[in-house]
Amino acid sequence: MTSHLRRVRNRCLAVLAALPLVLAMVIGGGSGQRAEALDPFTGYLMVHFIGEGSRGQQIYFTHSKDGLHWSDLNGGEPTLLSTVGTKGVRDPSIVRSPSGDKYWIIATDLCIDCGQNWGDAINNGSRNLVVWESSDLVNWSAPRLIDVATSIQGKNAWAPEAIWDPASNAYVIYWASNAPAAEGGTKHQIFYATTTDFRTVSASRPYLVPPSGQEVIDTQIIEAPSSPGGFRYYRASCLGREIVIEGGNSVLGSWTNLGNLVRSGFTNGGTSGATVVEGPMFAQVNGKAEWNLWLDQYATGGGYTPATTTNLSDTSSYRKHAASDYSLGSNLKRHGSIMNLTAAEESRVLAAYSAPINRLAAVNVNGGYVRHANFKGRVAANVSPAEDAQFRIRTGLDGVSGNVSFESVNYPGYFLRHYAFSVELQRNDGSSAFKGDASFTPVAGLSDSSATSYRSANFPDRYLRHYALELKVDPISTAQERADATFRVVS
The missing domain is CATH 2.80.10.50 (Trefoil (Acidic Fibroblast Growth Factor, subunit A))
Incomplete structure (x- = not known):
């Protein structure tokens, strides 16, 4: 064998030997280990706030095994306190990295009835979001602020959510700001920015701009390619006076209006006789092609109630539950988000937050x-x-x-x-x-x-x-x- 052929053979053998490590790094986010997020899900974590006042507007954790019956964690006390900005938070959202080695909670920097009223919050509120970071769901960083609304002349920054976008290789943060409207004046619209670390963000841009005369505040996206309907992503929004469902195949691409939830008995105040709700949060049922959409009954102070469907694109299929079908623990559950937990994640959370x-x-x-x-x-x-x-x-x-x-x-x-x-x-x-x-x-x-x-x-x-x-x-x-x-x- 010539020296040239020998070098080619050795190079090929080296590449083949490295393939398992390369594949492991691709699957595990560069750690060389299987990503925890790829393991089967065994439970659920709800992150939420519970009501007004400085103690109610903090981060609370609640756990469920079946996705319908929930138990307050940490003895019903907050699991995280905001010490920055207004020193209160609402509308938290929890985000897991694709490799399962990092978590973030982002929330509205807002504390109603503790130095700020709704008029102040709408017209001269915080332009910042509050962010916590963790590598294990138990030990969290100090809260920090990121300014997302000043550059768009926003008067506030409310109800943030975030989702990993493989197309841009970044997280898309989206939120509502009361900002200048095309028809004049200001109104709440959804804006977005991208980030890789929840520290620095791209320029803020319009994301969901409602028609003239309408506003939108709460919106949440779930990735659910297994749902019938042909879309990879589904978006629920309090758009105008209804809860609207949309479908799309990319986070930052176009969206198709699939209808609203009036026939399922839910409204944002636009339909007489329906339950008035806000703060939609999706959660897939573990091990099933079935989804719960939780909706916050803010008008009556009733907290969350679920609607279940096996087809996210069919707005007539969302089944409203009887009160006896679910339970939410002692604390009121207000606008938040749900993350499906792996066995390892669930074990850590319960060990930390169920301690007496x-x-x-x-x-x-x-x-x-x-x-x-x-x-x-x-x-x-x-x-x-x-x-x-x-x-x-x-x-x-x-x-x-x-x-x-x-x-x-x-x-x-x-x-x-x-x-x-x-x-x-x-x-x-x-x-x-x-x-x-x-x-x-x-x-x-x-x-x-x-x-x-x-x-x-x-x-x-x-x-x-x-x-x-x-x-x-x-x-x-x-x-x-x-x-x-x-x-x-x-x-």
């Missing part, structure tokens, strides 16, 4: 509990608000088996950690230093073996204890110190 709410009682302080006050760790009696002394005992952030971390109930994502050996309540920044500082090893109580003491994970010669009612991590040697470092976990 506990308190840590100091054994040597009558009625004293560990609490946070002005983000400092303390021991106190008669804690008010009570949530300041409530924690979820999570698996240790450091990942070491048996270790635990204490997450605040009323400041989700914030954990007790030691800083210069004093204990503070801080947001998890994802750093290895934070994970170590916020992790503790439970051991038999130093002054009472029926109780528990907590050894610092990264300073194992120190324990969580109170001194003059302030929480610290200190070396322990005396009987007093052993008592100060002993706690009971109570409900």
Whole structure:
């Protein structure tokens, strides 16, 4: 064999040997592993807000096994709090990357009845969207703002959604803005921008511009090529005074009006006798060619109600459910979105957000509990608000088996950690230093073996204890110190 042929053969063998890795990277988004998002779905996660006021307008999680019966997660408390912009959020949407290794939540930056009314929000609202990012659905970044409406002279930015668009190799974010209208004045229209990271976005452009005299606020797209009708994507919108369904074969291409849901008994206020709804959110039923379209009964304050169909393009086929067919948990469910969960995703979500709410009682302080006050760790009696002394005992952030971390109930994502050996309540920044500082090893109580003491994970010669009612991590040697470092976990 000549040297030339030998080089050709070796090159071909090298290419063939690399093919499995290349294919794995294509399937897994470049990780070399199978993408989690390709695994079968086993449950559902609803992301939503619950009502007015600063506490209601935050991010809430709710779980379902069958897509119709739902249970509040995190004890019905918010799972994420907005600390930016108006410090309130509505209309959240959750997005998964194609490779299943990244998630984002985007939401309206709006807090009605906490410093802003509807007139302000319509005519001089926030031009920003609020964004959180995660790699596991459990540990989320701090919220950040992205301005999408200033460049289009928008007076607000409402009800954002996002979908991966393979044609542009980017995510398409779309939302409603009250912006200048062709017929004069302003009205709510749907605009879009593209992004690859939910940090920087392209120029904003018109997406769904309703006819003269009509407005559109809420719209959501689902990719469903298996549905009869011949379209790859379906779009539900509160267009004018009806809930309109459209079909299309590309996210940024043309759309065909397939009709509205009046015959199914739903309207946006345009048809007498029908249920008045907004905030459409689609979810395919796991393992079936069947879809639920959830609609928010905002006019009556009834929360979401589902309509089921096996043909998204046939607007007469959407079947309205009786109230006995579904349940939504304790909290009111307002405009949000649903993501189908893989078994791995579902396991993580349930482990993190189904953890019970506990308190840590100091054994040597009558009625004293560990609490946070002005983000400092303390021991106190008669804690008010009570949530300041409530924690979820999570698996240790450091990942070491048996270790635990204490997450605040009323400041989700914030954990007790030691800083210069004093204990503070801080947001998890994802750093290895934070994970170590916020992790503790439970051991038999130093002054009472029926109780528990907590050894610092990264300073194992120190324990969580109170001194003059302030929480610290200190070396322990005396009987007093052993008592100060002993706690009971109570409900």
